[in-house]
Amino acid sequence: MRSLPLTFCATLVAGTIALPASAALAAPAADDPRDEKRSGVVSVSPSRVSPGGEVELRVDVCGRGRSARGNSEAFASEARFEPGGGKELVAEARIRSDAAPDDYEIWVTCKDGHGKATGTVTVVHHGRPSPVAPVRAGGGGTAVLAQETVADEGPGTRHAVIGLGLGAVAAVAVAFRSARRRRPAQH
Template identity: 85%
Template sequence: MRSLPLTFCAALVAGTIALPASAAPADPKTDEPRDEKRSGTVSVTPSRVSPDGEVELRVDVCGKGRSARGNSEAFTSEARFAPADGKGLVAHARIRSDAAPDDYEIWVTCEDGHGRATGTVTVVRHSRPSPVAPVRAGGGGTALLAEQAAADEGPGTRHTVIGLGLGAVAAVAVALRSVRRRRTAAH
């Protein structure tokens, strides 16, 4: 993904070195300011985002331009810039839900076509929140108390012994009652 910009930069450097000084323009100034190509950078907030997340983009390269358009392979659609508090232009863009974790270049072109800006957004893996139990909600904190009580109490050895003892008492009571019925029936 980065090899294409590197190729263009290498070609530009090679062409600049090979260009003789006499072939360079004598006067770099132009009479018409509209011919000037402004360039700048795109401010991306947050710079690291998960797929299906949203980023805010800001540029100040468009001068008095009222709008601009931005694109990236990571965006679901074209970002449309509008004026923002006298501090350049701002837009919001959504990251594709199927965007692979990587660095993606952003290109912005001013509406007058004389300003351009570039930037980078980093797409990271989904950071899905994992649920935490129990949910601490309602009852003014009773969920916390219930959690502690459930952890402290529970069927343990003490409860097993008590249960067996009560079962033995019940078995003896049933046996004695059966014996008593037989004796009263025999008389």
């Protein structure tokens, strides 16, 4: 009874070892070098970017005059590559404005399907948000700062109390001085 599970496990292990070897022997040799899948690396500039920012992507696995498409969970939409200089393809991609800080993988596939490339972009958050859409007021990002300081400007309760106190002191000083002048001089 115990030999059945042992025999099953031994058969499974032998099959696992033999299958990759037999698959490698059965694979036909590629006669045409264009049939091989080329792999490469996606060059990302800048490699660290804030949400809403743009990155430039470059690949050279697709060959001259071809096109490719690139995707990432960080991208707002698919990146479409066009010929750059030489064998390079170039694309620009916008990072989603709601992308969380993390490293995101980029996948690029050549149009003919014979080349692929991968890369990584790092999304970082800065302490102060930078506007990526039209701002509410002129001056770029100063609208946020101006809005915060408006609440601190102008007279508030504290200023009113200080003003009333100073006014009372001034009234007492004027009354005291007037009273001293009215008194007749006594000898």
